Amino acid sequence: MDITSPKAEAYIGKYTSEEDSLLKEIAEYTEANHPKAHMLSGRLQGKFLEMVSFMIRPERILEIGTFTGYSALCLAKGLQPNGVLHTIELRESDAATAKGFFQRSFFKDNIILHIGDALKVIGELDEMFDLVFIDADKTNYMNYFNLVLPKVRQNGFIFADNVLFHGQVLTEEIKGKNAKAIQAFNDFVLSCNDVEKVMLPLRDGLLLMRKL
Structure with missing residues (x-):
């Protein structure tokens, strides 16, 4: 099911800034080589993540689900100069792809890539985060949320x-x-009094939550 019409998507895309050359390369590489290329955030959502990161100016970001590295680089753009982005990827092949792109980016010293089970990795991170992006296996969304909420300022x-x-x-x-x-997960967050929330029909749906 299309969330927005192709005509609306084309119009929105016309009035959205282009991605930078490295992000464009990641998108093209993923489309050409990955069987699940549809999982890539893409230009519209990527630009939104970039804009919000610039608004927040985070020092610590956690991304759960690296894929080929596109969204991590979008989020990293708003980091404070001494900021760190932790990103977690279960699949070694995707992590290797993302690492290659990270090493070519301006943020290569700001990104820490973890390979393994996100539930285990999150538990081992001794950090307080300004921004968390959950985009991994859907059956664990509620577990990820409950693990990260105490680690969000x-x-x-x-x-x-x-x-x-x-x-x-x-x-x-x-x-x-x-x-x-x-x-x-959506019903759980709706009932959660610890966060304010707004759901946006962006790409495949994006739920924004602010910890109270």
Whole structure:
């Protein structure tokens, strides 16, 4: 299911700044070589993440789900000069791809790439984060949220991607474990009094939360 019409997407894209050359290369490489290229954040969402990161000016960012590195580099653009972005990727092949792009970026000394189970890695991080981006396996979204919330400073932000899950959460009968997990996560956040939240129909749905 298309969340927005192709005509609207084209119009929005026309009035959105172009990505830089490295991000464009990542997008083109992923599209040409990765069987799950649709998982890439892409120009519209990437530019949004970049803009919000510049607004927040975070010192510490956590990204759960690196993929090929596109969104991490978008988020890193708003980092304080001494800031650090931790990003976690389970798949070694995707992590290797992302690392190659990170090493060519301006932020190569600001990004720490962790390879492994995010639930384990998060538990080992002794950090307080200004911004967290959740974009990994959907069945663990609630676990990721509960793990990171104590590690987010007051008035810090958590973003969750794919919260409309290809429009499947909009159907009368939600099928599939991922769609069901996303619906359970959305309902859980709705009932959570520890965060303010707003859901945006950007790409596949983006849920923004501010810790109270």
